[in-house]
Amino acid sequence: MKILVLNGVNLNMFGHRDPKQYGTITLAQIERKVKSLGKELGASVTCFQTNIEGEMCERIHQAYHDRVDAVVINAGAWTHYSIALRDALAILTCPVIEVHMSNIHAREPFRHHSVIADIARGQICGFGALSYELGLRAAIQAAQAAPA
Numbered sequence: 001m002k003i004l005v006l007n008g009v010n011l012n013m014f015g016h017r018d019p020k021q022y023g024t025i026t027l028a029q030i031e032r033k034v035k036s037l038g039k040e041l042g043a044s045v046t047c048f049q050t051n052i053e054g055e056m057c058e059r060i061h062q063a064y065h066d067r068v069d070a071v072v073i074n075a076g077a078w079t080h081y082s083i084a085l086r087d088a089l090a091i092l093t094c095p096v097i098e099v100h101m102s103n104i105h106a107r108e109p110f111r112h113h114s115v116i117a118d119i120a121r122g123q124i125c126g127f128g129a130l131s132y133e134l135g136l137r138a139a140i141q142a143a144q145a146a147p148a
Helices: 027-040 053-066 083-091 130-145
Strands: 002-009 044-049 070-076 096-100 122-125
Touching: 002 027, 002 053, 002 130, 027 044, 027 130, 053 070, 053 083, 070 083, 070 130, 096 130, 122 130
Parallel strands: 002 044, 002 070, 070 096, 096 122
Antiparallel strands: none
16 A cells, blocks of 8 residues: 655744644654554555645646555645645545644634645644644545545
8 A cells, every 4th residue: 555645835844843833843753653654554655745836736646647545645834725736636536634733723714724625535633743643544544445
């Protein structure tokens, strides 16, 4: 089983950016945890991060061609406004799980809306780095339940 974990704009700054909101864990540490959990659960996990919206769309297009089994995505600020990212994700035929370290619904009003939510299988937010692990578990379960 192939799972792609996508991280959007500014998420490479986890560990430095707003530690009260996101903690001190780095994206590299999160990626190691997710890959390790994936291995435990019998899934191959590939991680990708970019601050460039077009690169993220291209990586999603590649995921379609690679026929990944599921995608876990923390789109960062793109969550709230990137129709291009949403449209790229809508091309996928596999389950998409949206994750956020913070509870976006308990933050500033502009963060309450996700343009991804209506095409995602589900959304996990507010559990810090654990959101990624929960998202991976949900992605694997959803991929196993999906018709072949």
